[in-house]
Amino acid sequence: MFLRTYGISQPTRYTFSEVKKIARRFKEKIGQGGYGSVYRGELQNRVPVAVKMLENSRGEGEVFINEVATIGLIHHANIVRLVGFCSEGTRRALIYEFMPNESLEKYIFSHNPNIFQHLLVPQKLLDIALGIARGMEYLHQGCNQRILHFDIKPHNILLDYNFNPKISDFGLAKLCPRDQSIVTLTAARGTMGYIAPELYSRNFGEISYKSDVYSFGMLVLEMVSGRRNSDPSIESQNKVYLPEWIYEKVINDHELALPAETTEEEKEKVRQLAIVALWRNRPSMTKVVNMLTGSLQNLQMPPKPYVTSENQLMP
Structure with missing residues (x-):
């Protein structure tokens, strides 16, 4: 019924035999x-x-429907493009533009020091954060309907040939009218560590676009620290709360994860990223873009973050 209603020519609908040819009989799993x-x-x-x-x-x-309905018709430099799809019986496929440099996760948590020193230099970190912010601003403000992603995390940020970021994986997304600020969900959706507190409990407020802003903040904190905000393999995880740890670094003027030789200007770029990510009142993505493109001197230091009973940053 959805596909009949959809009734459009973009993205292209393929048969399963065409998909097999396109995927070269599924020989190269990536x-x-x-x-x-x-x-x-x-x-x-x-x-x-x-x-x-x-x-x-x-x-x-x-x-499947979320992916086709949300990104099937939108075009933005920082959102991965859906080229086509297939729905034939139980077989469903989604065909996207190819992202040769894989996901951001691969780089920010890499144990290879050369990756930070040569690829994720402070200016590139700022460019990537700004690209993600612009893509999210478009989803929240630039489409006919507001698109809430609900799964913003490094794994879902893909990098093209020039390491420009593109938001991907809209399987958990929700469409809502642009003038509707509050969203109703039957269950929490997203990935541990990036899920805003209100998705767990209504005590923290209503669910809105700000839930995506929370995830973006956590993602950027991981970018500037090279550390995961939630790692089940670390037993003493509760002892280190990433936003608080980064806040202390920034307030005491200590360095974050930076290449060995870093200029003062580069240190300021990383500091700017950290301050924007630490704002717990979760500004709109338009405001975030403005803060990232503005000067560090114009940024106020946000209040100190603290842990709630759910080990989440307070909104």
């Missing part, structure tokens, strides 16, 4: 997510693509 496997492929015109085969689609293909 990723695995919660909803299926991703394969490298190529369109007839030799354009490289990524083919995601949905294997664990919840309900009546909710993840």
